[in-house]
Amino acid sequence: MKHFSLILFSILFSVQIGFAQKMTTITYFQNDTLKLDLNLFLPEKKSNEKLPLVLFVHGGGFGGGQSKDGNSFCEYLSKNGYAAATINYTLYMKNKKFSCDGVLTEKVKAFQFGANDLWLATSYFVENASKFNIDPSKIFVSGSSAGAETALHAAFWDRNLMKMYDLKLPENFKYAGIISGAGAIMDLNLITTNNVIPAFFFHGSGDSTVPYGTASHHFCKTNASGWLMLFGSHSIYDKLIEMDKSASLYTFCGGGHEYAGTLFEKDPQPILAFLNDVLAGRKFQNHTIVPTGKKNEISSAYKFCN
Structure with a gap:
């Protein structure tokens, strides 16, 4: 029931992180020109049941950041019974312009490289599911900022149309769910009754980089070379609610991209609750309002923040 609440191909090496928590770095894809790694965290206690897996994609505007940015989140999940991996991916926009003075086609290509790398990481775990005791039907994707945009497009793009590599994923494969921190998608019509999945969003309503609602990337003017329309967390959440699907949204009222x-x-506990609810087969539709004490013109359109 909808409700509103107030609050806020090879293993390279292993290291030990607190309480004998194991992190393993793995090369999940390599060809003549590209080598991509991930950091995998597994529960210390062996399970008789197949493990759900959460893949995390870091932010950085497709030009910065690194997989270790997701280590603490993945470690937290592993301590709560999940396999979790934070991936390196192609930083296509490195040393390129990604704002209003950028090139639209280059922005789209950055999304495509990111989504393809996430599909490659997914393929690796589907192929090696028995090795890591993972259930391929319980793979979630998550990400922050550019990572969230990567995860959203990986979840909802047509893989046959957008793939850049040979993927070893079943034709009918889809993720179990998605967690998006300040992410957006290029077209709401990409989300259909055939590919829709449970989703958890969190976003600052005053974000001037990635729109919380529907607006251009960086709120660029329509004559900008890098103009790109995006549909942010609130718009995607509304779409899922209209479809009567499970969705959660945390709104940091007035907050910017720093959220x-x-x-x-x-505070990953709400994300863990979302994952547990999905795996338990529970339906949910909730919007959590988080006051920040910040106000700006962008958030004024959302009356629940006033």
Whole structure:
């Protein structure tokens, strides 16, 4: 029931992180020109049941960041019975312009590289599911900012149309769910009754980089070379509610893009609750309002923040 609440191909090496928590770095894809790694965290206690897996994609505007940015989140999940991996991916926009003075086609290509790398990481775990005791039907994707945009497009793009590599994923494969921190998608019509999945969003309503609602990337003017329309967390959440599907949204009222990683980094418990609810088959539709004490023109359109 909808309700509103007030609050806020090879293993390279292993290291030990607190309480003998194991992190393993793995090369999940390599060809003549590209080598991609991930950091995998597994529960210390062996399970007789197949493990759900959460893949995390870091932010950084497709030009910065690194997989270790998701280590603490993945470690938290592993301590709560999940396999979790934070991936490196192609930083296509490195040393390129990604704002209003950028090139639209280059922005789209950055999304495509990211989504393809996430599909490759997913393929690796589907192929090696028995090795890591993972259930391929319980793979979630997550990400912050550019990572969230990567996860959203990986979840809802047509893989046959957008793939850049040979993927070893079943034709009917889809993720179990998605967690998006300050992410957006290029077209709401990409979400259909055939590919829709449970989703958890969190976003600052005053984000001027990635729109919380529907607006251009960086709120660029329509004559900008890098103009790109995006549909943010609130718009996607509304779409899922209209479809009567499970969705949760945390709105940081007035907050900017600095909230893109807040729940991953500081308070992952609501994300864990979302994952547990999905695996338990529970339906949910909830919007949590988090006051920040900040106000701006962008958030004034959302009356629940006033």
